Amino acid sequence: MNTVEVLLVEDNAGDAVLIRQVLADCTIPVNLHIARDGEQALLMLTDPYFKPHLILLDLNIPRITGLALLERWQSIDIPIVVFSSSLNETEQKRVVELGAKEFISKPTDIQAFIDAVCAIFQRWAMPQASGTVSGSCAG
Numbered sequence: 210m211n212t213v214e215v216l217l218v219e220d221n222a223g224d225a226v227l228i229r230q231v232l233a234d235c236t237i238p239v240n241l242h243i244a245r246d247g248e249q250a251l252l253m254l255t256d257p258y259f260k261p262h263l264i265l266l267d268l269n270i271p272r273i274t275g276l277a278l279l280e281r282w283q284s285i286d287i288p289i290v291v292f293s294s295s296l297n298e299t300e301q302k303r304v305v306e307l308g309a310k311e312f313i314s315k316p317t318d319i320q321a322f323i324d325a326v327c328a329i330f331q332r333w334a335m336p337q338a339s340g341t342v343s344g345s346c347a348g
Contacts, residue, residue, distance in 0.1 A: 212238040213334050216261040218250040218278070219243065220270045224315070228265065231326045237335065247273025254282050261287055263334035265326075266309070268293040268300065276300060279307040288333040292325070 215232065219225045225243055232239040242261065244250035247270050253259055266289055268275035275291060291304045294315045301312045310333060316322045 212240050213263070213330075214240050214242065214259075214261040215330075215334060216242045216244065216250065216253060216259075216264045218247065218264065218266045218270060218275065220245050220267065224267070227319075227322060228326055231323050232330065235330065239330075239334075246271040247275065247278040250278055251282060254284075263287070263330070264289040265292050265329065266290070268295045268304070276303065276307075279304055279309060283308045290329050290333055292329065 213235075217225060217228055219228070229241050229243075232241055242253065242259075244253055249272075250266075250270075251273060254264075264287055266275045266278065268291060270278075273281070275293065279289065279291075285308075288310045289308060291301075291309045291312045292315055293312070295301065296314070304312050313325055313329060316325055
């Protein structure tokens with residue numbers, strides 16, 4: 210079984226820890242890479258040897274915002290899912306226009322947050338990693 214490489218672009222340490230825990234409970238191995246700001250993410254993404262299967266992107270990050278990161282770096286090969294607390298509908302539409310596969314609002318309820326991360330992972334990372342959707346993510 211292949212390891213799924215996931216890039217999480219998130220400056221909130223609590224959210225990053227929770228996402229790491231959720232992905233650690235998946236039935237397939239996950240290697241989570243964390244960028245704390247858009248500048249660090251851009252550096253990681255321009256490394257020709259780094260090819261994540263999924264990018265989870267928060268919009269409200271320092272140095273280079275998530276929206277600016279989407280404007281600067283686009284990929285048709287790697288699904289980008291925006292997972293943000295932003296309530297700005299214009300921003301939500303714009304990220305999809307810029308190539309994000311979807312916009313998911315971060316739930317404030319812990320179980321809903323866990324369920325959302327699992328759903329994102331199952332929808333966007335698992336088919337590329339294993340060729341099937343037979344694996345699961347605990348929720």
